[in-house]
Amino acid sequence: MQEYSNEETLDPQDWRAVRELGHRMVDDMMNYLQTIREQPAWRPIPQAVKENLHQPLPLAPQGDEKSYQDFLENVLPYPHGNIHPRYWGFVNGTGSALGMLSEMLAATVNPNCGGANHSAVYVEQQVLDWCKEMLGYAPEASGILVSGGSMANLMGLAIARNTQLEFDIRNNGVQSVPGMMTVYCSSEAHSSVQKAVELLGLGSKALRKIPVDRHYRLDLASLEKTLSEDRQAGHVPFCIVGNAGTVNTGAIDPLEALADICQREKLWFHVDGAFGALAALAPEMRSQLAGMQRGDSLAFDLHKWMYLPYEAGCLLVKNKPAHEKAFAVVPTYLAPHDRGLMAGPPWFANYGLQLSRGFRALKIWLAFKSYGIDKFRRLIHQNILQARYLAQLAEASPELELAAPVPLNIVCFRFISPRLDEAQLNQINRELMMELHERGIAVPTSTFLQGKYVLRVAITNHRSRREDFEVLVRESIRIGKELLQRM
Amino acid sequence: MQEYSNEETLDPQDWRAVRELGHRMVDDMMNYLQTIREQPAWRPIPQAVKENLHQPLPLAPQGDEKSYQDFLENVLPYPHGNIHPRYWGFVNGTGSALGMLSEMLAATVNPNCGGANHSAVYVEQQVLDWCKEMLGYAPEASGILVSGGSMANLMGLAIARNTQLEFDIRNNGVQSVPGMMTVYCSSEAHSSVQKAVELLGLGSKALRKIPVDRHYRLDLASLEKTLSEDRQAGHVPFCIVGNAGTVNTGAIDPLEALADICQREKLWFHVDGAFGALAALAPEMRSQLAGMQRGDSLAFDLHKWMYLPYEAGCLLVKNKPAHEKAFAVVPTYLAPHDRGLMAGPPWFANYGLQLSRGFRALKIWLAFKSYGIDKFRRLIHQNILQARYLAQLAEASPELELAAPVPLNIVCFRFISPRLDEAQLNQINRELMMELHERGIAVPTSTFLQGKYVLRVAITNHRSRREDFEVLVRESIRIGKELLQRM
Numbered sequence: 001m002q003e004y005s006n007e008e009t010l011d012p013q014d015w016r017a018v019r020e021l022g023h024r025m026v027d028d029m030m031n032y033l034q035t036i037r038e039q040p041a042w043r044p045i046p047q048a049v050k051e052n053l054h055q056p057l058p059l060a061p062q063g064d065e066k067s068y069q070d071f072l073e074n075v076l077p078y079p080h081g082n083i084h085p086r087y088w089g090f091v092n093g094t095g096s097a098l099g100m101l102s103e104m105l106a107a108t109v110n111p112n113c114g115g116a117n118h119s120a121v122y123v124e125q126q127v128l129d130w131c132k133e134m135l136g137y138a139p140e141a142s143g144i145l146v147s148g149g150s151m152a153n154l155m156g157l158a159i160a161r162n163t164q165l166e167f168d169i170r171n172n173g174v175q176s177v178p179g180m181m182t183v184y185c186s187s188e189a190h191s192s193v194q195k196a197v198e199l200l201g202l203g204s205k206a207l208r209k210i211p212v213d214r215h216y217r218l219d220l221a222s223l224e225k226t227l228s229e230d231r232q233a234g235h236v237p238f239c240i241v242g243n244a245g246t247v248n249t250g251a252i253d254p255l256e257a258l259a260d261i262c263q264r265e266k267l268w269f270h271v272d273g274a275f276g277a278l279a280a281l282a283p284e285m286r287s288q289l290a291g292m293q294r295g296d297s298l299a300f301d302l303h304k305w306m307y308l309p310y311e312a313g314c315l316l317v318k319n320k321p322a323h324e325k326a327f328a329v330v331p332t333y334l335a336p337h338d339r340g341l342m343a344g345p346p347w348f349a350n351y352g353l354q355l356s357r358g359f360r361a362l363k364i365w366l367a368f369k370s371y372g373i374d375k376f377r378r379l380i381h382q383n384i385l386q387a388r389y390l391a392q393l394a395e396a397s398p399e400l401e402l403a404a405p406v407p408l409n410i411v412c413f414r415f416i417s418p419r420l421d422e423a424q425l426n427q428i429n430r431e432l433m434m435e436l437h438e439r440g441i442a443v444p445t446s447t448f449l450q451g452k453y454v455l456r457v458a459i460t461n462h463r464s465r466r467e468d469f470e471v472l473v474r475e476s477i478r479i480g481k482e483l484l485q486r487m
Numbered sequence: 488m489q490e491y492s493n494e495e496t497l498d499p500q501d502w503r504a505v506r507e508l509g510h511r512m513v514d515d516m517m518n519y520l521q522t523i524r525e526q527p528a529w530r531p532i533p534q535a536v537k538e539n540l541h542q543p544l545p546l547a548p549q550g551d552e553k554s555y556q557d558f559l560e561n562v563l564p565y566p567h568g569n570i571h572p573r574y575w576g577f578v579n580g581t582g583s584a585l586g587m588l589s590e591m592l593a594a595t596v597n598p599n600c601g602g603a604n605h606s607a608v609y610v611e612q613q614v615l616d617w618c619k620e621m622l623g624y625a626p627e628a629s630g631i632l633v634s635g636g637s638m639a640n641l642m643g644l645a646i647a648r649n650t651q652l653e654f655d656i657r658n659n660g661v662q663s664v665p666g667m668m669t670v671y672c673s674s675e676a677h678s679s680v681q682k683a684v685e686l687l688g689l690g691s692k693a694l695r696k697i698p699v700d701r702h703y704r705l706d707l708a709s710l711e712k713t714l715s716e717d718r719q720a721g722h723v724p725f726c727i728v729g730n731a732g733t734v735n736t737g738a739i740d741p742l743e744a745l746a747d748i749c750q751r752e753k754l755w756f757h758v759d760g761a762f763g764a765l766a767a768l769a770p771e772m773r774s775q776l777a778g779m780q781r782g783d784s785l786a787f788d789l790h791k792w793m794y795l796p797y798e799a800g801c802l803l804v805k806n807k808p809a810h811e812k813a814f815a816v817v818p819t820y821l822a823p824h825d826r827g828l829m830a831g832p833p834w835f836a837n838y839g840l841q842l843s844r845g846f847r848a849l850k851i852w853l854a855f856k857s858y859g860i861d862k863f864r865r866l867i868h869q870n871i872l873q874a875r876y877l878a879q880l881a882e883a884s885p886e887l888e889l890a891a892p893v894p895l896n897i898v899c900f901r902f903i904s905p906r907l908d909e910a911q912l913n914q915i916n917r918e919l920m921m922e923l924h925e926r927g928i929a930v931p932t933s934t935f936l937q938g939k940y941v942l943r944v945a946i947t948n949h950r951s952r953r954e955d956f957e958v959l960v961r962e963s964i965r966i967g968k969e970l971l972q973r974m
Contacts, residue, residue, distance in 0.1 A: 007869060007952050007953065008862075008865060008866065008869065008949075009866075009949045009950055010581070010583040010584075010585070010794055010858065010862075010866070010949040011520070011521075011583070011584065011949070011950065012584055015517060015521050015584075018517065018584045018585070018588075019513065019514065019517045021588070022513035022516075022517065022584075022588050023510055023513055025513075025588055025591060025592065026506065026509035026510055026512075026513055026591075027506065029509075029591065029592065029595040030502060030505065030506045030509065032595060033498070033595065034498075034502050042605075042827065042828050044604070044826075044827075045604070045605070045606060045609070049606070049609075050609060053606065053609040053610060053612070053613050054609070054612075054613060054616070055613065056620075057616075057617045057620045057621060057855070057860060058617075058855050058856050058859050058860060059859055059860045059861050060859045060861060061857060061858050061859035061861075061862060062856050062857060062859070063857055064585055064853075064857045066856070066857075067853045067856040067857040068853075070856065071592060071849070071853065074606060075596065075606045075607065075610060075849070076592075076596060076606075077606075078605055078606035079596045079597075079598055079605055079606065079607075080596075080597075080598035080599050080603060080605040080607065080828070081605070081828060082597060082598070082599065083595075083596070083597055089603075089828060089829075090599065090601075090820070090821075092599045092843070093597075094497070094597070095594060095595070095597035096497040096498070097497075097498065097499055097502075097505045097509075098497070098505070098551055099594055099597075100591055100594040100595045100597075101505075101508070101509050101512055101591065102594075103590040103591055103593070103594035104512060104513075104516065104587055104588065104590055104591035104594075105512065105516065105558060105563075106590070106796075107582060107586055107587040107589075107590035107591075107796035107797075107850075108516040108519060108520065108570075108582070108587045109562065109563060109566045109567075109570070110566075110567075110569060110570055110580075110581070110582035110586075110587070110796045110797060111566055111567035111569070111797075112567050112569065112577065112579050112797065113797075114577075116567060116576075117531070117532070118529075118532070118565055118566055118567040118568070119532060119536070119540065119561060119562045119563075119564075119565035119566065120562065120566075120567065122532070122536075122537060122540040122541070123540060123562060125540075125541075126540050126541060126542070129541075129544075130544045130545075133543075133544045134544060147634055147841055147843075147844075147845075148841055148842070148843040148844075149842070149843065150840055150841050150842050150843070151840065151841065154840060158686055161688075162685075169685075169688070169690065170685045170690070170691060171685075171690055171691050171692050172690045172692060173661060173667070173668075173688055173689045173690025173692070173693055174660060174661045174662055174688035174689075174690075175661055175662055175664070175667065175688075175690070176690065177662070180660070180662065181660075190818075190842075191816045191817075191818040191842070192840075192842060194816055195814065195816055195840060198649075198656075198657045198658075199645055199686065199687065199840065200686065200687070200688050201648075201656070201660055201661035201662075201687050201688020201689065202660045202661075202688065203656065203657070203658050203659045203660025203661075203662070203663065204657060204658050205658050205659060205660070206660060247818070247820060248819070248820055301843065303843065304843075307497055309593075309594035309597045309845075310594075310597060310598075310599065310600075310843060310844070310845030310846065311843065311844070311845040313843075327682065329678045329681055329682055330678075331677075331678040331734070332735070332934050332935040333577070333734060333735055333932065333933065333934035333935075333943060334577075334678075335933065335934075335935070337917065337920070337921055337933075338921070339531075339921045339924070339925055340529065340531075340920065340921040340922075340923075340924030340925055341529050341567070341568060341576060341924050341930055341932070342576075342920070342921075342924075342932060342933065343921075353637055353638065353641060353679075353682060353686065354634055354635055354637050354638065355635070355636070355637050355677075355678070355679060356579070356634075356635040356636065356637070356788065356790065356791075356797060356798065356800075357634075357635075357797070357798070358634075358796075358797030358798040359797065362558070362562070363594075366551075366554045366555075366558065368544070368545050369545050369549050369553070369554040369557065370548060370549065370550055370551045370553075370554040371497065371548050372545050372546055372547045372548035372549070373544060373545060373546045374546050374547060374548075375495075375497075375548060378495060379495065379496075379497070382494060382495065430824065433824070433827065433829070434824055434825070434826045434827040434829075434830075435827075436827075437826070437827030437828050437829075438826055438827055443828055445820065445828070445829060446820065446822065446824075446829065447819050447820035447822075448819040448820075448822070456820060462495075462496045462497040462498070463496055463498065465494050466494065
């Protein structure tokens with residue numbers, strides 16, 4: 001037995017110590033979440049902390065305790081901020097106490113969800129079935145959990161590219177297509193659509209960015225015109241991307257009309273519903289989102305408006321064989337078996353780009369069961385009401401200007417003053433946004449709408465209350481005036 | 488205040504209850520890991536459990552407690568198995584107690600690591616710097632954490648495609664290239680390379696699968712011949728993929744020679760080192776892996792041979808501008824600022840496909856610090872020794888046949904008998920593998936080598952001991968003989 005004596009492991013020698021550390025972490029993390037409202041919405045990282053995060057490769061062990069201390073001192077106090085009740089930057093979900101515990105459970109089981117015969121793949125199938133039911137897709141539809149909306153958009157377009165045409169593109173490549181393969185979306189579509197078109201080898205010039213109307217929705221007449229011109233020029237249109245909630249303003253494209261055009265023109269209809277798709281849970285949004293369920297593919301994120309921790313994106317695909325045919329490659333070491341681990345339902349790896357895949361499904365499964373979907377309905381509805389409330393507050397304030405319609409959960413506004421020209425307005429609002437962050441008051445982010453720099457508030461936060469938006473408006477006006485005086 | 492009273496949140500009404508649940512989970516999960524050796528290596532999922540995992544969409548809440556019970560009863564007992572000391576299927580890491588706690592911490596902070604000014608992006612930079620140092624890349628090199636090797640391979644090839652040529656492929660697409668853009672790899676390369684070539688619009692026929700020698704290493708003479716023929720045919724070679732550890736047998740391609748050819752032929756050199764790259768930590772493997780650090784890009788997984796929980800892949804790229812130029816798209820709502828959350832170091836989103844990105848870096852950062860790299864050196868070395876030990880055991884057993892050389896951590900063997908022909912040998916070994924699973928003894932998986940079905944043992948497991956391989960050999964022989972009698 002001599003030869004075994006020097007074998008080692010990452011398992012702790014003292015399980016009691018790591019167990020106690022785990023308990024301390026649970027307490028610390030719960031305290032952190034419970035008191036997050038008392039923290040600033042954001043704070044800058046001190047130079048000393050940046051230096052602590054820039055150290056040589058650690059060769060010797062420093063132990064769990066010391067590493068955890070380093071985390072408590074250097075990482076935890078300087079978060080992105082999306083856990084905070086007054087965070088409304090970009091489009092980021094909030095997470096939750098249950099979500100954070102779910103990730104611990106998932107990392108304990110630590111399965112590879114690429115496929116095979118184990119509970120996690122059944123949990124993922126379950127979650128996908130629930131997503132289909134929730135968003136109006138038939139049980140026969142296909143789906144897969146992915147890292148997020150960018151990946152879901154890429155995969156939707158990849159399936160579209162690989163299946164819409166009589167060319168065997170997987171084998172022959174895009175060069176075998178006699179004409180430019182064109183994709184259509186609005187000028188407000190997410191940058192990941194462009195990234196996808198580029199990655200797929202189509203070239204961004206093949207992405208036709210159609211102008212929007214004054215509600216930032218894709219203009220149908222322009223689309224029809226461009227489509228017809230492209231056909232006449234010998235191009236090969238194959239896909240339209242509709243927005244269910246644009247990232248700038250939350251605009252919802254005329255999805256029903258887009259679905260009709262796709263049907264008539266035999267184009268793949270991909271819907272980017274990164275956050276907006278989930279608004280379909282709120283009854284008042286259903287008519288605006290009508291047509292979404294006609295998408296050949298639908299991309300959305302559960303780490304956005306389902307408030308789940310990163311990463312939890314989803315792609316639904318109406319035509320299961322098309323989905324599989326776009327990606328499946330079965331190497332010899334994955335040959336299916338009748339029994340044992342190598343049996344089991346169809347491999348998720350054949351429906352996507354990942355072979356090794358984490359257990360994203362668990363946090364979704366636990367959240368749906370624990371909270372129930374009706375809870376999410378109410379929270380999403382609440383966020384939409386909060387957006388309308390903020391819009392009203394902005395409109396009612398002479399110092400503020402509402403910069404775009406508020407069809408969903410995104411509010412764009414800016415500080416205004418008759419003393420300032422457009423360039424100065426851009427400057428003062430930029431400064432205003434940075435001050436709101438630096439003073440820890442709130443985290444809106446910004447965008448440009450028709451050349452105007454505006455503060456942008458995207459509400460996918462279950463911790464926000466109406467009073468938080470009152471704080472934002474009050475402080476924006478106060479700081480805006482301060483800045484005005486200094487100019 | 489009336490209007491606020493009905494606002495709700497996912498935060499628990501009773502923090503004490505969820506805190507207690509968290510403590511119970513820590514205890515349960517620690518018990519589970521501590522006693523995993525006493526569990527079967529795999530067990531089938533009963534039909535009743537499958538039905539429990541196939542339920543209607545839950546509209547009403549059932550609460551955290553009940554959901555956790557459902558997890559304990561339906562999910563936890565039927566894992567993939569890679570946490571078990573006698574699991575050596577596919578190539579899956581093991582996870583660890585610290586890893587599982589790290590994921591809880593990451594999900595509490597729950598940052599979006601697409602970019603911006605917060606601690607998590609500095610942690611990721613730190614981890615990338617460590618990976619560069621560890622694997623012989625210069626500090627000026629670029630890198631990004633990704634979901635896994637498939638994504639890292641895809642991105643490496645995407646950068647190669649977008650930068651090696653005088654065509655503006657991001658804008659003009661692959662169709663603008665006057666010739667087929669060819670990629671070279673061995674016939675043993677990972678399926679994700681083919682998936683990547685297909686996704687990039689090049690077509691799998693553009694992937695030249697070069698034959699291997701009897702050690703399953705790419706044959707250089709065949710490569711040179713194919714390259715030269717392709718040039719003469721007017722094709723456009725742009726990339727060679729070298730394997731640092733093939734998935735079937737752990738073969739390491741002649742990387743130094745491939746780097747020389749790439750240099751001479753002005754081709755991008757991508758190294759797929761999914762698990763094998765990390766063998767460079769073991770001093771005895773360094774000479775075999777020489778040349779790996781000359782890769783223009785290198786893909787590897789920390790969730791494999793660093794035993795970290797899913798998902799933790801990494802791509803390193805020698806030329807930082809090339810990396811950024813392949814992917815960067817900056818929409819107006821992400822315009823950089825001088826201060827506040829929208830300031831900060833360059834956005835990771837510009838170096839990859841994801842805009843929303845989880846906090847993969849934390850578990851790596853904590854593991855490197857807690858355990859120290861020297862610990863990983865020893866564990867990787869230990870796994871290599873264990874592979875050699877298993878190979879010796881197989882060679883010493885007349886009932887077993889070692890089916891391929893064992894250059895790294897993968898051992899392929901099969902049960903043999905002079906009474907059986909090749910078809911029967913395939914059949915009995917297939918049955919043997921399923922029996923090993925079903926009886927919960929051990930989890931090898933399988934592959935085909937030159938038409939022969941073989942059991943395949945890939946050792947990236949910090950819990951395995953020499954005695955576990957003795958069990959595998961003993962039981963394989965015992966069950967093989969049992970099956971032989973029945974035939």
